[in-house]
Amino acid sequence: MSEMTRRSFLSTAWKVGFGLLAAAGVVTTFDLLKPHLAAGFDAIVRTVAPDAVPTTGVLEVRDARGYLVKVDDDVLAFSEVCTHLGCRVPYVDENGRFECPCHGSKFTREGDYIEGPAPRGMDEYATEVVDGVIEIDTTEVIAGPAPGSERT
Amino acid sequence: MLDPDPRIIGDKRLLGVVPGKPPIGDRKQPAEEDxxxxxxxxxxxxxxxxxxxxxxxxxxxxxxxxPLREIANPTITPNPEKAPWYFAALQELLALFHPLVAGVLVPGAIIMGLVALPYIDRNPSLDPRKRQIARTAFTVFMVLWIALTLIGFMFRGENWSWVWPWEEWHGEL
Amino acid sequence: MKTSERIRKSTIGSSFFRSPDRVTERDRAAGHWSNFLLHLYPVRVRKVEITFKYTAFLGVASVVLFGILTVTGIFLMFFYVPSPTYAYGDIQTIQNEVAFGQFLRNMHRWAAHLMVLAVAAHLARVFYRGAYKPPKEFNWVIGVVLLVLTLLLSFTGYLLPWDQLAYWAVTVGTAMAAYVPIVGDLVQELMLGGPTVGSATLLRFYVLHVAVLPVALVGVLTVHIWRWRKDSMLTMDSDQGATDA
CATH class of the missing domain: 1.20.5 (Single alpha-helices involved in coiled-coils or other helix-helix interfaces)
Known part of the structure; x- marks a missing residue:
């Protein structure tokens, strides 16, 4: 390292000082504004008995912002939030599928991708039957299957 | 070099002539009468x-x-759902391409392209005949963007399907 | 002596104006040194620059629209609480009960749309007359920043009425940010302040809309106008004889 004069040291020092101050400001601002919330809606939503879930069509669960669907005796809970850009995806009875009003993404009743700009099938929530009632765990979103593949 | 005798111009005495640039630098100044x-x-x-x-x-x-629609309701998405008109072109692109392309790459490229324009187009001419490439490229972009904006704004109805604005009006301001 | 002249020459008047009424060109040139608003302008400009064909006055129109938006926006702020509980009702109150409330809200809304149009048209006009060429490159860059700030101001204001139009447009707009590689989810979370558009989002957009973005815009705009003034007397190379501007 070349010899450092007092002048060059001081001139570097104040620049570094301001740099550190700016960095501290950025970090503080970021920490301040970052929301400290768990993913999803952070709640277990109690719904209905498994027998009450229809075998055709879907059952909407407003509290969980999702749908319950019975496929081959299995109950699935889908998030109604479109995997494309977050619009609510309604179920269209006439066509027997989910159709997003925002950009025209379409999904089968089983939540698989049909067409449109969505990157994957509908997202899912874990369910569990407790005391004969289905509980939807909305704390964690399970990403839907890629286009072309089906949910297992 | 200097005249040994001080020059008198008007009522001022010329003390010296200094070589160098005028205060405005290399820039050309317009004539007073212009x-x-x-x-x-x-x-x-x-x-x-x-x-x-x-x-x-x-x-x-x-x-x-x-306009003021019904109060915000997270459980009902209006059909069709329209972005503000100045994002209608982006929304139209979003219906056609993957969101990474339409929502991030295209707007990013447009902003960066606009920022970089004066550094890409180094042709100093202001004569429209001598800058046809730049003018054509910009015009093509503008026409495309305006067309996409109009399509997204007026020609899209339920489920983002094509409608004629004189039959069904879905534009939102 | 005219009253205006007497005021100018009084003790208080002369301390305020610092100069006599300006009649001659020389007086007026001096005014650019002593008058704050006037010093935003150059003393002389090229003849072509005062024609409608050259600028269509789109830059000044954008500034005027921003002024309208500031004034009407301040009026609206007196009647608006940025919370999902009150926001929508406050807009209804403004429209139905506040004197001239509907008119003010209309002014604010339409001026906002027109400002986006005016700024975009200004950009196009500047492009076609080649006014971004050296040495004005950087002022073009500043102009692009101003366009982005204008769009952000308009977009953040869009959420504030808290109606269906606002809610879903912002849901879609912020979901787009999530697709940015690596930092996307973080950016979306910072904008929303939570998992979905909610009270935190409304407050964040409000603060951006009434404080952060306007201050940023005024700051950048000042530099933009200052650079315009500095460059206003330039003759660029092929300007001579070019009738197209």
Missing amino acids: TVMVWPNLLVRHAVAALVVIVIVVLIAMFFDA
Whole structure:
């Protein structure tokens, strides 16, 4: 390292000082504004008995912002939030599928991708039957299957 | 080099001539007769322009009410769902391409392209005949963007399907 | 002596104006040194620059629209609480009960749309007359920043009425940010302040809309106008004889 004069040291020092101050400001601002919330809606939503879930069509669960669907005796809970850009995806009875009003993404009743700009099938929530009632765990979103593949 | 005798110009004495650039640097200055005083020539025009703008806004505000739909409801998405008109082109692209392309890469490229334009187009000419490439490229972009905006704004109805604006109106301002 | 002249020459008047009424060109040139608003302008400009064909006055129209938006926006702020509980009702109150409330809201809304149009048209006009060429490159860049700030101001204001139009447009707009590689989810979370558009989002957008973005815009706009003034007397190379501007 070349010899450092007092002048060059001081001139570097104040620049570094301001740099550190700016960095501290950025970090503080970021920490301040970052929301400290768990993913999803952070709640277990109690719904209905498994027998009450229809075998055709879907059952909407407003509290969980999702749908319950019975496929081959299995109950699935889908998030109604479109995997494309977050619009609510309604179920269209006439066509027997989910159709997003925002950009025209379409999904089968089983939540698989049909067409449109969505990157994957509908997202899912874990369910569990407790005391004969289905509980939807909305704390964690399970990403839907890629286009072309089906949910297992 | 200097004249040994001090020169008298008008009532001023010339003490020396210094080589160098004029204060404005390399820039060319327009001749005096090609310019006009800002006060009053430009000021009065700006004042009139401001009045015209204010009158236009007041007139529109008197005859057209700003829209207010139903209160926000997270459980119902309106069909069709429209972005503000200046993002209608982006929304139209979003229906056609993967969101990474339409929502991030395209707008990013447009902003970066605009920022970089003066550094890409180094042709100094202001003559429209000598800058046809730049003008054509920009015009093509503008026409495309305006067309996409109009399509997204007026020609899209339920489930983002094609509609004719004179049959069903879905534009939102 | 005219009253205006007497005021100018009084003790208080002369301390305020610092100069006699300006009649001659020389007086007026001096005014650019002593008058704050006037010093935003150059003393002389090229003849072509005062024609409608050259600028269509789109820059000044954008500034005037921003002024309208500031004034009407301040009026609206007196009647608006940025919370999902009150926001929608406050807009209804403004429209139905506040004197001239509907008119003010209309002015604000339409001026906002017109400002986006005016700024975009200004950009196009500057492009076609080649006014971004050296040495004005950087002022073009500043102009692009101003366009982005204008769009952000308009977009943040769009959420404030808290109606269906606002809610879903912002849901879609912020979901787009999530697709940015690596930092996307973080950016979306910072904008929303939570998992979905909610009270935190409304407050964040409000603060951006009424404080952060306007202050940023005024700051950048000042530099933009200052650079315009500095460059206003330039003759660029092929300007001579070019009738197209």
